[in-house]
Amino acid sequence: MRSPRLRLIAGLLLTPLLSGCFSSSGDNSSSGSSDSDGDGRVRVALAFPPAENYSPYGQDAVALSRLGVVEGLTRLDANGTAVPALATSWSSEQGGRSWLFTLRDAKFQDGTDVTPKAVATALTRAAAADPAPAVLSGVKLTAEAVGDDQVKVGTATADTVLPLRLTNPNLAVFSPKAYAQNGKVDPVGTATGPFELTKITGDTAATLDRFDDYWGGRTQASGVDAKYVSDGTARANALRTEDVDIAEALPVAQVASLDQDTVHEINTARNTSLYLNTRKGVFKDAGLRAAAREAIDTSAVAKGVYENYAEPAQGLFGPALTWASGKRTEPAGRAKPADAKGKSITVATYNDRPELAEAAQVLQQQLEEADFTVKLDVRAYARLESDLLAGKFDAAVVSRNMMLDTGDPVTVLAGDYTCAGSYNLSLLCDKGVDKLVADAQAESDPAKRQDAAMKAEAAILGTDAVIPLVHLKVVTGVGTSVKGAVLDPYEREFVGTGTRR
Structure with missing residues (x-):
């Protein structure tokens, strides 16, 4: 019998939706300020390599979200509520068949402005994807620009949870140049998140740099070096030997052999x-x-x-x-x-x-x-x-x-x-x-x-x-030198603006 594990997150505040909440090993706020470790890069080991060349319309969208590359009009908070992201506010019309979203001032990672037309194009492309993203199962979604700072998103029938639906990484917004005529989307340097995807090494690794013009403030880490390591024991070993700073989905069989201060679990x-x-x-x-x-x-x-x-x-x-x-x-x-x-x-x-x-x-x-x-x-x-x-x-x-x-x-x-x-x-x-x-x-x-x-x-x-x-x-390994690692019950976030070492 293996020894009992230390329950590091016991006592998390229960919420109406989840008996768990967003947690971190440090400040996860968007301070926009630098510190003594501000030029450091964070090294992470992820379990699931991209299966679809980083297409935002399948499971790869979650990897893009967890690496801080993409975001949509809204995002989920710890209570499972839709809160502002690229949109600052929204209201429903026609009994829930139409929603009007007001956009914040933001830039794409290619330097162009996030405009209503660009957002409408991104959502229209997602709605036309084949196969359709799971989040749009049974939903016929349309989007159009309204004025200088609003987007109208409609559905064929009333959709009272549309703001929640738009939190899904499959509905992330990219700049117009990301979209090819063949339906493919290139996420390199075209998204809006705090980290810019700058290099893809097949399905084994990815390099990300800080996006200095991120609307939410500069990240405290200068970038992220991600490795895709399917073998759980190898991920645990990489954490143990300090080859990575954060490792996701640690095998329970490996937990007893790790420094307990590096083991974090969440419901x-x-x-x-x-x-x-x-x-x-x-x-x-x-x-x-x-x-x-x-x-x-x-x-x-x-x-x-x-x-x-x-x-x-x-x-x-x-x-x-x-x-x-x-x-x-x-x-x-x-x-x-x-x-x-x-x-x-x-x-x-x-x-x-x-x-x-x-x-x-x-x-x-x-x-x-x-x-x-x-x-x-x-x-x-x-x-x-x-x-x-x-x-x-x-x-x-x-x-x-x-x-x-x-x-x-x-x-x-x-x-x-x-x-x-x-x-x-x-x-x-x-x-x-x-x-x-x-x-x-x-x-x-x-x-x-x-x-x-x-x-x-x-x-x-x-x-x-x-x-x-x-x-x-879910058990995540976080090196003792790391601050601000995100422990997310929805498993959409992994590194944030406050993540650093």
């Missing part, structure tokens, strides 16, 4: 779940999906794999989302488990988060005890994502932050579990689920919206398209 809305392919193969049969669910002991994953850095899943929305527990209902209409009869299945996962491969091995044993024949396929996420989305596996063990897209629970359900969802790993297409998600999307009152989301959750779980395994904490 998140992240789950690890088993997604079952409902469109083709063995798990097209609802009875066999039920058999898989019955075979799985989630406590073995929580204790044996995550060593209590997670707890057995209660549903899609875990205990970090404090509003969810009192609204949960039991799934209805589940099929009766069928006899697996030795049916062969392939379970995929990725090794960028090292616990996933181990969790897949535990599930393999449990499923084989239920008379499935199980083959594992473990790759780096960058080489797995396209096959996951294409449904080339019977099942997949995936870690997903349920509030990453917008901070709105309904939006992630639309993107992950509806017929038109663009990150629908289970390939689920169920009319009943789609109706309940649509009903939830129509709710504007926050409490009623949450109630509707939980009804949709129950229907989704009733299909056994997904089997939630555990709710996670």
Whole structure:
């Protein structure tokens, strides 16, 4: 038995949305002032290399956000509320079908001004992307410039959470020169964030420099040197040997061997779940999906794999989302488990988060005890994502932050579990689920919206398209010389204007 870990963030103030909040090992404010370490560069090790050449319309947008490169009209605060970013204020019109955003004075990293026309072009390009960003699943978005400092953003139907939706990194704003005629977007030197992406070394590294004209003030670090290190043990070793200053997603197996002053954990809305392919193969049969669910002991994953850095899943929305527990209902209409009869299945996962491969091995044993024949396929996420989305596996063990897209629970359900969802790993297409998600999307009152989301959750779980395994904490390694590292429950921020060493 490994020794207990030091719980460095115990006692964080509970918020209405998350039992965790933005935290840092120093001042994270935009002071704009220099200090004795102001010329230093911060070295970071990230787990997930770019899978789409830094396209802002997929998962790579999160990396651009975490490195401080991009921003949109709004951003999420610790309470999951949309607050100003490139827009200083906004108001709704036409019952939520149209929103008017007033822009602040800001510059792109190429030196040009952020104008209403440039913002409208950026949002229009995102809305036309193929495949559509997950945050726009089921949403027809339009944007147009209004006067000298405003942008009107519209949707085909009322969208009461549009300011939340616009916090998503997929809807970041780039200068006009970033957009090529073939639909590609070049983020090098064209964004608006505090750090400018200046050099890309394939999918292994990136170099970023301070953007001196950032509207929020100059960063205290002169730049960021990012390495993409898929192997979790290698990330921990790089932190231990001081080759990097900050390392994300540390394996729990490595925590005991690190200086406890460098280990920081935070509650998140992240789950690890088993997604079952409902469109083709063995798990097209609802009875066999039920058999898989019955075979799985989630406590073995929580204790044996995550060593209590997670707890057995209660549903899609875990205990970090404090509003969810009192609204949960039991799934209805589940099929009766069928006899697996030795049916062969392939379970995929990725090794960028090292616990996933181990969790897949535990599930393999449990499923084989239920008379499935199980083959594992473990790759780096960058080489797995396209096959996951294409449904080339019977099942997949995936870690997903349920509030990453917008901070709105309904939006992630639309993107992950509806017929038109663009990150629908289970390939689920169920009319009943789609109706309940649509009903939830129509709710504007926050409490009623949450109630509707939980009804949709129950229907989704009733299909056994997904089997939630555990709710996670994320462990980040921060060198003792580093100040201002950002610990973000939404996992969108990693370095900020106050990050320095």
